[in-house]
Amino acid sequence: MSLWKRFKDWAGGEDGGRESKAPPAAENPPKSPAAAVTPVTPATVEQRLAALVDAPEPPDGALAAELLETLQERGQGARGLELARKILARWSDLGLFALRTAELMAERGDDRGARQLLAPLVADGGAPLAALMLAAEIDERQGDPRSALALYERILAHDLDFPRARVRAERLRSAKGREANLAGATIATQGALTRGRYRVERELGRGGAGTVFAAQDLAIERRVALKVYHRRGRVERERLLVEARTPAQIEHPGVVRIFDLDERLGAIAMEWVQGGSVRREIGRGQVPLARVRRWMDTALEALAFVHARGFVHRDVKPSNFLVRPDDRIVLTDFGLAMAIGDTPRTATGLGEGTLRYMPPEQRAGAPAEPSADVFALGVTLREMLAAADASDAGLAELAAACAQPAPEARPSLVELRAAVTSVPSAD
Numbered sequence: 336m337s338l339w340k341r342f343k344d345w346a347g348g349e350d351g352g353r354e355s356k357a358p359p360a361a362e363n364p365p366k367s368p369a370a371a372v373t374p375v376t377p378a379t380v381e382q383r384l385a386a387l388v389d390a391p392e393p394p395d396g397a398l399a400a401e402l403l404e405t406l407q408e409r410g411q412g413a414r415g416l417e418l419a420r421k422i423l424a425r426w427s428d429l430g431l432f433a434l435r436t437a438e439l440m441a442e443r444g445d446d447r448g449a450r451q452l453l454a455p456l457v458a459d460g461g462a463p464l465a466a467l468m469l470a471a472e473i474d475e476r477q478g479d480p481r482s483a484l485a486l487y488e489r490i491l492a493h494d495l496d497f498p499r500a501r502v503r504a505e506r507l508r509s510a511k512g513r514e515a516n517l518a519g520a521t522i523a524t525q526g527a528l529t530r531g532r533y534r535v536e537r538e539l540g541r542g543g544a545g546t547v548f549a550a551q552d553l554a555i556e557r558r559v560a561l562k563v564y565h566r567r568g569r570v571e572r573e574r575l576l577v578e579a580r581t582p583a584q585i586e587h588p589g590v591v592r593i594f595d596l597d598e599r600l601g602a603i604a605m606e607w608v609q610g611g612s613v614r615r616e617i618g619r620g621q622v623p624l625a626r627v628r629r630w631m632d633t634a635l636e637a638l639a640f641v642h643a644r645g646f647v648h649r650d651v652k653p654s655n656f657l658v659r660p661d662d663r664i665v666l667t668d669f670g671l672a673m674a675i676g677d678t679p680r681t682a683t684g685l686g687e688g689t690l691r692y693m694p695p696e697q698r699a700g701a702p703a704e705p706s707a708d709v710f711a712l713g714v715t716l717r718e719m720l721a722a723a724d725a726s727d728a729g730l731a732e733l734a735a736a737c738a739q740p741a742p743e744a745r746p747s748l749v750e751l752r753a754a755v756t757s758v759p760s761a762d
Contacts, residue, residue, distance in 0.1 A: 380402055380405050380406055380409070381406060381411065381414060381415075381418070383402055384399065384402040384403060384406065384415065384418045384419075384422075385418050387399055387402075387418075387422050388418060388421045388422050388425065390426075393426045393428065393429065394422070394426065394429070396429040396430060396431040396432040396433075397431055397432075399419075399422060399429060399432040400431050400432045400435040400436075402415075403415045403416075403418075403419055403432070403435060403436065403439070404435065407439060407717075407721050408717070408721075408731065409726055409731075410720055410721060410723050410725065410726035410727070410731075411726075412439060412443070412721035412722065413620065413621060413721075413722070415439075416436065416439060416440060416443075419432070419436040419439075420436070423436060423452065427455060428455075430456055430463065430466075431463075433452050433453070433455070433456060434453070434456060434463060434465060434466050434469070436452055437449040437450075437452040437453050437466075437469060438469060438691075439721075440452065441469060441472075441473060442691070442718050442721075443617060443618050443718075443721075443722065444614055444615065444617070444618025445618065446473045446476055446477060447477075449469070449473060450470060450473045450474070450477070453466055453469060453470045453473075456470075457470045457486065462489075464490050464493060464494060464497055467486045467487075467489055467490050468486075468490060468497065468499075468500060468690070470486055471483045471484075471486035471487050471490070471500075471503070472690075474486065475503070475507075480507050483503070483507060484504060484507040484508065487500050487501075487503050487504035487507070488504060491504060499687075499690055502687070532552060532553055532554050532595070533550045533551065533552060533553065533559070533561055533604060534550060534551045534553055535548045535549075535550045535561065536548070536549045536550055536551060537549050539560065544564060544571070544574065544670060545562050545563055545564040545601075546562070546563050547560055547561065547562045547563075548560070548561045548562075548563070549561075549607065550604070552594070552595075552604065557594075558607045559594060559595075559604045559605060559606070559607050560604075560605050560606065560607050560608070561602060561603070561604050561605075562578075562602065562603045562605065563600065563601060563602045564601035564602070571601060572598065572601070574670040574671070575596070575598065575601055575603065575670070576596075576598070577669060577670055577671075577672055577673075578603060578668065578669045578670035578672075579593050579596040579603050580593075581646055581669040581672040582605075582669050584644060584646075585640065585641055585644050585646070587637060587640045587641075588637075588663065588665075589633060589634070589636055589637025589638075589640065589663065589664060589665055589666060590637055590640070590641065590665065590666050591605050591606050591608065591657065591665050591666065591667040592605060592606040593605050593606075594606070605667070606665075608657035608658070608659060608665050608667075609659070609660060610657065610658035610659055610660055610662075611657070611658060612653060612654050612655070612656060612657055612658065613630060613653040613654075613656040613657075613658060613664070613715075613719065614652075614653035614654040614656075616658060616722075617653060617718060617719060617721075617722035620722070621722060621723065621724040622719070622722045622723055622724065623723070623724055624723045624724060624725040624727055626662055627716075627719045627720060627722075627723045627727075627730070628727075628730070628755075629662045629663070630656065630658070630662065630664050630719060631716055631719070631730065631755060632755055632756065633662075633663040633664040634656060634664040634666075634712065634715075635712075635748060635751055635752045635755060636752070637664060637665070637666050638651070638666070638708055638712065638748055639748045639749070639752060641666065641672075641708075642675070642705045642708070642748060645674055645675050646669075646672050646673070646674060646675065647672065647673055647674075647675055647703040647704060647705055647707055647708055648666060648669065648671070648672050648708050648711075649671040649672060649673060649687075649688055649697065649703060649707060649708070650668055650670070650671045650672075650688050650689060650692070650711075651666075651692060651708050651711035651712055651715060652689050652691075652692045652711060652714075652715055653715055653718055653719070655667050655668045656715070671687050671688055673703035674703065675703055675704060675705065676702050676703065676704070677702060677703050678700065678701070678702045678703075679700050691714060692710070692711040692714050692715065693707075693710075693711070694706070694707050694710035694711070694740070694742065695740055696742055697710075704742065705747070705748065706742040706743075706745050706747075707742075708748075709737050709745045709746065709747070709748065709751070710737060710738055710739075710742075710745060712737055712751075713733070713734045713735070713736070713737025713738035713745070714734075714737075714738055716730060716733065716734040716737065717731075717734040717735075717738065720734065733746075733751060733754060733755070737751070
């Protein structure tokens with residue numbers, strides 16, 4: 336019996352009716368170890384995908400994508416991507432399969448490899464909009480705003496309401512010469528701030544909103560992470576204040592500490608977390624399952640505290656999970672956080688976040704609710720399990736329960752914490 340079902344029984348089956356709607360064992364055998372005799376086993380799935388490498392004719396892209404997805408869900412994502420690369424090296428015209436492979440590579444932090452796979456799709460005038468969106472997001476992350484804007488405009492030419500494309504395109508258009516703005520973050524930081532309290536040491540990373548630097552607080556000789564926003568507009572100022580003030584109201588070991596705020600420069604000095612992010616860790620290769628369990632347990636603790644203080648993070652994802660030396664998770668980047676029940680007030684608030692981790696109601700601009708963070712946590716857990724060195728049917732069941740499209744179908748954090756800490760996982 337899975338971890339989730341064990342917990343539901345242990346808790347008294349309050350939502351038993353919902354659980355009973357799951358497909359019968361004969362239709363969905365991988366969910367139950369006892370029923371795994373007749374259905375396809377993970378090894379068989381691997382063999383079927385491997386057979387496509389030497390197939391005498393182009394394989395069915397949809398079938399290949401389904402096999403790859405199955406390996407991903409069963410914790411064999413690295414092996415699946417290895418086979419996918421071999422298949423695509425021989426059969427380069429499998430559009431759907433190439434797109435799904437690129438998505439999984441990007442999730443693991445391999446933006447360069449993902450972009451290379453997307454290149455033939457993007458060059459096609461009839462490219463899937465999802466492929467254009469992924470390529471644009473990668474181009475932004477890699478510091479090529481011109482290419483990203485061109486791709487967003489191609490998307491909008493076909494669908495003006497494509498999630499996040501319009502907001503991102505407007506952001507890039509309004510930033511005259513985005514390259515200058517990105518470089519300006521470095522210049523401003525190494526100029527004005529260097530003459531004051533902080534000495535910049537090196538760049539740690541940059542995203543759509545800002546650049547993060549490793550810096551030294553000269554006043555008290557403390558190392559900090561210094562985030563400098565790329566732009567200084569009203570929207571960016573509001574996000575800067577939210578990102579600085581929200582963690583300050585929470586104060587928990589699992590929430591990044593804010594030390595300083597400079598509204599004029601658009602900068603935040605925050606706690607330096609030495610271990611980097613979960614995104615970086617899972618991008619390096621296989622991760623011990625025990626670490627994934629530790630990450631999940633401490634992430635739940637931190638998120639539960641955030642919700643108890645009346646906030647929803649709204650941007651939960653592996654890159655916003657920092658890792659302490661003892662493997663405890665630290666939540667960072669509260670720029671999109673909102674009080675529970677609040678509704679995005681502007682057009683830019685609608686659909687803000689990272690598309691893959693956003694539940695349907697957040698994309699639609701619904702009031703902020705803790706269930707949105709539960710959805711994102713489920714997607715994040717699924718990615719962590721895909722990088723684990725062993726499978727865990729119980730945690731996989733929890734990830735699936737969290738990522739249900741309907742908010743009311745998702746477990747609460749209270750239920751999740753009880754399931755993880757009070758019920759042993761199935762072997």
